[in-house]
Amino acid sequence: MRHLALGCLLSVGLSASAAPVPDSYVLKAARLFDAKAGRLVTPGMVVVTGDKVAAVGPGAKAPEGARVVDLGDATLLPGFMDAHTHLTGESGDDWRQDLIDSFQRTIPERTLEALPRARVTLMAGFTTVRDLGGADDIDLGLRNAIRRGLVVGPRILTATAALGTTGGHCDAGNSWRKGLLADETGVGVADGADALRAKVRERVKYGADLIKVCATGGVLSLNADVDSPQLTQAELDAIVDEAHARKRRVAAHAHGAEGALRAIRAGVDSIEHGSFLSDEALDLMKQKGTWFVPTCMAFQGVKERADKGQLPEDNVRKIRAVQEARRQALKKALARGVRIAFGTDAGVFTHGRNAGEFALLVEAGLSPVEALRAATVNTAELLGVSASLGTLEPGKLADVVAVPGNPLQDIRKTEAVFFVMKEGVIHRHDAGATPSVAR
Structure with missing residues (x-):
């Protein structure tokens, strides 16, 4: 009897291992968003x-043995992209507790905390993100672990530590008394063109995919006006020149008009936030093809926290100061045809809410088609990955998401992603139906 049981087990094992495992899928839905053309195709099919x-x-031929996944009354889209995230951090309900946690939690703890943030971002349909500033190389480790398949998350392009000047928005020692911190500034802080050029080289040396620079003050820092310029023209020129020489793109955090203008003149690839962009700055962005990443969700998120009393009064004052100005800046940018890419500043608000940016962009004046293109083909171009991502075309990586219904009729359908495929691997399929096999 023992030999018979063993024989049965061996037989089961052999038959299971010998069964062909299809590596092909046929994804079907009522419609598909052609991001390149900016239109819907019906019915939708991706092989x-x-x-x-x-x-x-609809004319695509299903390979024999492919798994057929019929998603019904849904829309297939390219995987969404977020050009402005901070996966290694997330604001809590109490800013004082956030400060305490930043001192008490070890690097391994903060690394582990980043894992569910990466996962929830992917499950929200964002298969690629640009991470614009992390501490202690946690972002690098997360990027590499995802690439190796050790953890689940979006494809990450990371800037590592953001560059800035002493006392600027990206100076980690802001608002602390002298001598309190072992590192009074931070790895990205320097002063002068040559010193900042060296910082670019250092970031590239340690694995940065791109460079981020803080060209002005910020809403959530405590020691500078939100619109104050914080680097000279020579400093910004040096940063951009060195980054581009090393084939790295540059994203500039910039609220204030003068700081943004200096960054645009220097040749940065994108302006992040852009609260007080002047007519001159917007005209130059249009002329040079500079991308604008308006991060509407960031302003939504900090306003929610301010309304709940979850921020220091200095930060609340800054939020109130930028609210109307940033709306007008975005309105002017759209009127001029400045190129818009999709970015949220996730981490300022809870990760996984990234898709809320779509509705805010439409509210600001983009059409649903333009909003979807911002998060796909446009951001792919900004990130320099158009050859492999951003559209659903033969030969490109199989990053595919599905939303119920028609997002061109209701852009908030993007907040209800129920199917996520990244590089041919299904990570989410809420329908739960067992795929059939094409014959």
């Missing part, structure tokens, strides 16, 4: 082989 898109459109 995936391995980690790549093999064919798209």
